[in-house]
Amino acid sequence: MDYIFIKEGYSIWAGLLGPFWTLANAMWMETGIYIGALIIGSIIMEVIGFNAGAISGAILFANLIFGLFARDLQRFFYERKGYKLETVVNGKSYQDCEVRYFREREKQAKTTTPPPPEQEVQPL
Numbered sequence: 001m002d003y004i005f006i007k008e009g010y011s012i013w014a015g016l017l018g019p020f021w022t023l024a025n026a027m028w029m030e031t032g033i034y035i036g037a038l039i040i041g042s043i044i045m046e047v048i049g050f051n052a053g054a055i056s057g058a059i060l061f062a063n064l065i066f067g068l069f070a071r072d073l074q075r076f077f078y079e080r081k082g083y084k085l086e087t088v089v090n091g092k093s094y095q096d097c098e099v100r101y102f103r104e105r106e107k108q109a110k111t112t113t114p115p116p117p118e119q120e121v122q123p124l
Contacts, residue, residue, distance in 0.1 A: 006071055014066055021070065038062060
């Protein structure tokens with residue numbers, strides 16, 4: 001069984017690099033949608049009459065906002081690939097979270113009782 005731990009919170013790299021972050025995480029469809037949305041938004045702003053500086057600022061703002069939702073997008077990406085969200089673990093570091101997760105999993109395995117054996121039904 002494969003495990004993937006995804007950090008919660010703002011992704012500074014996704015906020016600064018936007019589509020390059022999605023490419024680095026092999027999120028091809030998300031990259032296309034993100035770049036397409038940026039292009040369409042830029043074209044709409046240009047048609048309305050915004051100058052190049054305002055369009056660049058809007059793209060920068062979109063990237064910064066993207067950093068807020070990047071981890072959620074990453075979780076949805078893995079769910080689409082067949083993974084499931086099992087639990088949320090808090091910790092000071094990635095390694096701390098791994099240790100807590102596997103200790104809790106081991107503790108649950110020890111406390112669960114096996115199902116009772118099946119009894120044969122006697123015909124009347």
